[in-house]
Amino acid sequence: MAVIDLANPTRFLRFVERVLPWLALLTLLVFAIGLYRAVNAPDDYQQGATVKIMFLHVPAAWLGMLGWALMSIAALGTLVWRHPLADVAGKAAAPIGAAFTLICLITGSLWGRPTWGTYWVWDARLTSVLVLFLLYLGVLALYWTAEDPGRGARAAAVLTLVGAINLPIIKFSVDWWNTLHQPASILRMGGSAIDSSILWPLLIMALAFTLLFFTLHLAAMRNEILRRRVRALRLMQAQQFAEARP
Amino acid sequence: MTMSFAQEAGFIVAAYAITAFVVAALIAWVVLDHSAQRRILDDLAERGVSRRSQRSEG
Amino acid sequence: MQLMTAFAALMLRDMRLAVRVGGGALMGALFFLVVVVMVPFAVGPDLKLLAHIGPAILWLGALLASLLTLDRIFALDHDDGSLDVLMTASLPLEVTVTAKAVAHWLTTELPLVVIAPLLGLMLNIEPRAMASLVLTLLAGTPALTFIGLIGAALSVALRRGGLLLAVLVLPLTIPVLIFGVAAAEAAMAEPGRFAAAITVLCALSLISFVIGPFAAAAALRYGLE
Numbered sequence: 001m002a003v004i005d006l007a008n009p010t011r012f013l014r015f016v017e018r019v020l021p022w023l024a025l026l027t028l029l030v031f032a033i034g035l036y037r038a039v040n041a042p043d044d045y046q047q048g049a050t051v052k053i054m055f056l057h058v059p060a061a062w063l064g065m066l067g068w069a070l071m072s073i074a075a076l077g078t079l080v081w082r083h084p085l086a087d088v089a090g091k092a093a094a095p096i097g098a099a100f101t102l103i104c105l106i107t108g109s110l111w112g113r114p115t116w117g118t119y120w121v122w123d124a125r126l127t128s129v130l131v132l133f134l135l136y137l138g139v140l141a142l143y144w145t146a147e148d149p150g151r152g153a154r155a156a157a158v159l160t161l162v163g164a165i166n167l168p169i170i171k172f173s174v175d176w177w178n179t180l181h182q183p184a185s186i187l188r189m190g191g192s193a194i195d196s197s198i199l200w201p202l203l204i205m206a207l208a209f210t211l212l213f214f215t216l217h218l219a220a221m222r223n224e225i226l227r228r229r230v231r232a233l234r235l236m237q238a239q240q241f242a243e244a245r246p
Numbered sequence: 247m248t249m250s251f252a253q254e255a256g257f258i259v260a261a262y263a264i265t266a267f268v269v270a271a272l273i274a275w276v277v278l279d280h281s282a283q284r285r286i287l288d289d290l291a292e293r294g295v296s297r298r299s300q301r302s303e304g
Numbered sequence: 305m306q307l308m309t310a311f312a313a314l315m316l317r318d319m320r321l322a323v324r325v326g327g328g329a330l331m332g333a334l335f336f337l338v339v340v341v342m343v344p345f346a347v348g349p350d351l352k353l354l355a356h357i358g359p360a361i362l363w364l365g366a367l368l369a370s371l372l373t374l375d376r377i378f379a380l381d382h383d384d385g386s387l388d389v390l391m392t393a394s395l396p397l398e399v400t401v402t403a404k405a406v407a408h409w410l411t412t413e414l415p416l417v418v419i420a421p422l423l424g425l426m427l428n429i430e431p432r433a434m435a436s437l438v439l440t441l442l443a444g445t446p447a448l449t450f451i452g453l454i455g456a457a458l459s460v461a462l463r464r465g466g467l468l469l470a471v472l473v474l475p476l477t478i479p480v481l482i483f484g485v486a487a488a489e490a491a492m493a494e495p496g497r498f499a500a501a502i503t504v505l506c507a508l509s510l511i512s513f514v515i516g517p518f519a520a521a522a523a524l525r526y527g528l529e
Contacts, residue, residue, distance in 0.1 A: 049254050053261045060265075079526065099272055103265050110261040114254050134475040141468055142458065154526035155458050159472060162454055162519050166476050169508070173479035180486060212269065219276040226283035230290070237295045 037201035060104035067097020075157035087153035092220035098136035318407030358427035359488035436491030450516030457523035
């Protein structure tokens with residue numbers, strides 16, 4: 001394997017250096033607005049103040065899915081076009097998506113305790129998110145245990161796409177399973193219809209988290225490119241030593 | 247199952263705190279990884295190992 | 305015509321390897337037996353309870369037994385180099401892996417289905433429900449094989465083996481487990497639901513029969529070059 005062609009990634013690095021500070025600043029700004037709105041949002045008539053947890057839980061769920069969607073597009077880039085930036089994009093997105101999925105699970109659990117009395121319920125949404133988290137762990141395992149980053153990326157890409165196809169099936173199955181075993185009262189994490197005084201903080205927080213995702217993703221992609229460069233240089237260095245011997 | 251506001255607040259604070267912690271961990275990972283890679287690259291450059299596009303021709 | 309004979313030859317070869325004493329056929333069935341026997345030690349010998357969770361136990365046991373035998377599909381060939389030969393042969397890789405998957409199902413999954421009635425006796429499952437339960441296993445185990453095929457291909461490419469395979473495959477098999485157990489329980493309690501559940505189970509097997517070979521071939525191709 002020759003030293004990978006870093007032409008496009010180099011341009012990409014320059015792009016990231018320029019854009020990242022501004023993106024980070026924008027993220028901070030939107031978070032400030034969102035948090036202010038979230039803290040001052042009125043209490044829900046059913047759930048009381050704990051509805052404020054929803055401002056974290058719902059965006060986190062959305063980001064978990066966005067992460068997988070992003071990884072799926074990157075996977076196509078890896079398998080169909082063999083674009084090295086696609087490998088990097090997928091590998092960088094995985095830990096971030098997994099982290100937000102974890103946030104979704106934890107906040108969901110903390111929301112459930114005051115609302116329904118238990119830390120965990122096997123309702124359709126939480127269970128689907130849990131399965132998504134397991135799939136993330138699988139992909140992470142493939143990315144990070146491969147000695148050859150290219151090979152790991154290709155294997156992870158296959159699993160990502162298989163997961164993308166499977167996720168709707170899993171969601172459908174879990175929904176069905178939930179209605180099968182549910183007594184008359186339906187535990188739904190969605191809660192009552194969303195009032196506009198709650199909707200706006202929710203949307204702003206969702207935007208803030210999305211901006212955060214892309215900020216982290218660009219930075220992580222930059223790091224991954226640098227990591228691959230290090231690996232290529234080290235391989236070259238080893239080669240030079242081998243050739244220098246008489 | 248009806249909780250006092252103080253108990254409820256505990257869960258809300260915990261949720262925000264844990265979220266902040268995870269986000270901080272992500273940011274830390276990205277920042278520390280960056281400086282680690284940069285350090286290695288600088289070290290390699292010092293030793294004269296460089297990419298072919300940086301080496302002079304011939 | 306040549307395609308069919310090559311397919312048959314490959315399938316028979318894998319089957320012959322599997323039925324040997326150290327092969328997957330015997331081991332899978334033995335593990336299934338052991339797991340099911342463990343359950344009463346864990347939950348207690350109450351026959352009503354065992355009958356209640358019986359279908360779930362059988363399905364879980366079949367799932368775990370399948371997992372253990374899945375890495376044999378490719379690992380053995382990878383170790384002795386025959387996988388490389390198979391990948392460069394003129395037979396399309398998707399057909400090759402399908403032949404191996406069919407061989408796996410016939411030799412490893414089918415014994416599970418065959419001994420399930422015996423294990424059902426130990427779990428106090430009603431005999432008339434056993435027939436339907438066997439039917440659900442017949443309908444659902446192909447899905448387990450073809451989904452597992454993908455995991456086996458991914459983990460052979462990265463040489464990390466057994467446990468990684470389980471982590472990759474188990475979440476993908478959740479729909480099969482849900483509908484397999486639901487169909488089995490419906491057979492005992494509400495026969496009306498049985499038809500719906502087993503139809504979905506068959507659909508899952510068909511979908512995985514299509515996706516599995518393509519994904520597995522891709523995993524092998526991209527992973528082992």
